[in-house]
Amino acid sequence: MNAGGPLVVVGDALLDRDVQGVVDRLAPDAPVPVVDVTADLSRPGGAGLAAILAARAGRDVVLVTALGEDRASERVREALRGRVRLVELALDGTLPVKTRVLAGGRPLVRVDQGGGEVGPVTDAVRAALAGAHAVLVADYGRGTADAVRPLLAGVARRVPLVWDPHPRGGPPVPGARLVTPNAAEAAALCQGEGHSLGAHAWRGAALAERWDAVSVAVTLGDRGALLTSPRSAAPMLVPAPYPAVGDPCGAGDCFAALAAVALAEGALPEEAVQRAVAGAAAFVAAGGASDPRLWREGGEAAAGAPAPADAFALAESVRAAGGTVVATGGCFDLLHAGHVGLLDSARRIGDCLIVCVNTDASLRRLKGPGRPLTPLEDRVRVLSALASVDAVVAFEEDTPQALLHALRPDVWVKGGDYSADALPEAEALRAWGGQTVVLPYLDGRSTTGLAHRAARAASGPEPARDPAP
Structure with missing residues (x-):
């Protein structure tokens, strides 16, 4: 499975923090809920989560990302150690931290803090990309993809490249094998009326042509994904294999990671999207990024394997x-x-x-x-x-x-x-x-x-x- 070299994940790592609790009263000084905290959990997010999921699916993974000297960066290093190989860019500032406050499993508020400037590309980054068997770019618009962009254009001509975009980030490099915006991102990147399958298909095809991408998969949550190409007469809808009830946080990272793994193993985009849809549904049903099995030493079953209820x-x-x-x-x-x-x-x-x-x-x-x-x-x-x-x-x-x-x-x-x-x-x-x-x-x-x-x-x-x- 790992023949031919590693899967290289390039992008912005984050620290995701979930403050979980229960609510049974309002504050006396304002009509806001009081959360009695029962757990405070943190884990890698963004490109860090995508790298973990790709590694659990059986790939040798190298993560190229920007980390600093702050506590959040060190927490991400600790969580990745022994799971993926880390190639760092310097981060002048602090790693972004996304904090969700949840009550009864439902988010009440999200607080974002941190950020900084990404340093220049190093020889270690060049060597990692030169030896890549496939590349996943998890672009959260915080500078890593932009710093590495001159190298990625050449990589896309040589090996399969999957680009997971964000409205804050730049466009994918030409020649990307698969680009994976969700429906909201596609709508923000390409204006168009409606939210029907036809509207999603039109946006996907228009973005594929604009980006000179081989294909674009617009992910539709529990409806699955719609695979389009610049000149496709009919898009391919890949429905979810079953209704997945759970925390969807990280589902997009899971989809992109499993699609990249499939392409690295020689799959066509159609096959890669089918595997990614099934794996993302299993990921959500198992609890998403909050699933404790994801963070145990050595992990458990591959993220792409079907995960029926226990x-x-x-x-x-x-x-x-x-x-x-x-x-x-x-x-x-x-x-x-x-x-x-x-x-x-x-x-x-x-x-x-x-x-x-x-x-x-x-x-x-x-x-x-x-x-x-x-x-x-x-x-x-x-x-x-x-x-x-x-x-x-x-x-x-x-x-x-x-x-x-x-x-x-x-x-x-x-x-x-x-x-x-x-x-x-x-x-x-x-x-x-x-x-x-x-x-x-x-x-x-x-x-x-x-x-x-x-x-x-x-x-x-x-x-x-x-x-x-």
């Missing part, structure tokens, strides 16, 4: 809130109307629905050679996309009993012509006071029946037979 954490949180945890299970080898009806009905029973699905090996033992028809990764993705499903978890054994003992749902749902008491799962549920129920199945719908019909259709119509003498 079934065990979900069950625990629903129980803690006094809710009802519902679970069901099966192979789900070919999702059909019978499955969808069962899952919709099961979800209405309680406050969350967790689907337990057989792994490929488990399914093969159960159904025989030739199965599964659909690999586990695809089955999990399809199930997770259903509005009725809150989480999916796989089990390797022939039955889900061991998983159920760990998950401890309040209700276990099965579909079909079963007797609830005869189900092997029923005894497991009774151990903690759970209930097993059977829901009716849509008649005539089954994976086996679909597979047989597909096989008959693939073999063509049967030859006509001579009439009986």
Whole structure:
């Protein structure tokens, strides 16, 4: 994955600070909320966050940024140490600090402070760009991209270059493989009426032509991203794979970082945008830049990997809130109307629905050679996309009993012509006071029946037979 040299991230690092708390009263001297602070967290933002996310996606990353001698700069150095290689430009002043005050997870106010002048390019910066396999420019308009701009124009002719712009910054250098403004930035950079997909597509194509960029991806939040090019007759809309509910802070950095990683690995812009949209949705769903797993030593799963809800954490949180945890299970080898009806009905029973699905090996033992028809990764993705499903978890054994003992749902749902008491799962549920129920199945719908019909259709119509003498 790292063959050919590192991904070089060029741009303005920031220090993002979140002051989290609760509000239950107003101040006596003014009608403003009083925040009782419960946590005070700081982490790299801007180009620093983009570099961290690219490194978590498996790349060797070099970050070219301006840092000073202040406490905020040192905090960023500490957080980046051991994760990315740092090539510094001098900063005459203090590193910008963005402080959000949040109550109940919702921002109340943001305070920005700090800033300074970026020093000249060094030989270390030139060497880093000369050895780059791909480049991401995270331009927050604070001087780093401008200082390095004369070198970036040549780099764009040699390797893939992704430019994440900002209205305060300068334009991308000509030849950028992909530019990634969000909808508000595109509107600020290119005037035009409306916020329809057509308006976003027009702005994207106009900006691509103005910047002489190969392509522009206008990110649309939970709607996904719209990929355009200067002479594209039809833009490509890449929708988000599922509704991602969470803190969107840093989602744009995640999108640009994962797109740059994909291009560094040889992907086309279309493929890069698809991977970036999926990764950004997973990033937001996991808590965004506030996700503590992002800042643990060594990190965890790659930022670009799908991050379905943690079934065990979900069950625990629903129980803690006094809710009802519902679970069901099966192979789900070919999702059909019978499955969808069962899952919709099961979800209405309680406050969350967790689907337990057989792994490929488990399914093969159960159904025989030739199965599964659909690999586990695809089955999990399809199930997770259903509005009725809150989480999916796989089990390797022939039955889900061991998983159920760990998950401890309040209700276990099965579909079909079963007797609830005869189900092997029923005894497991009774151990903690759970209930097993059977829901009716849509008649005539089954994976086996679909597979047989597909096989008959693939073999063509049967030859006509001579009439009986």
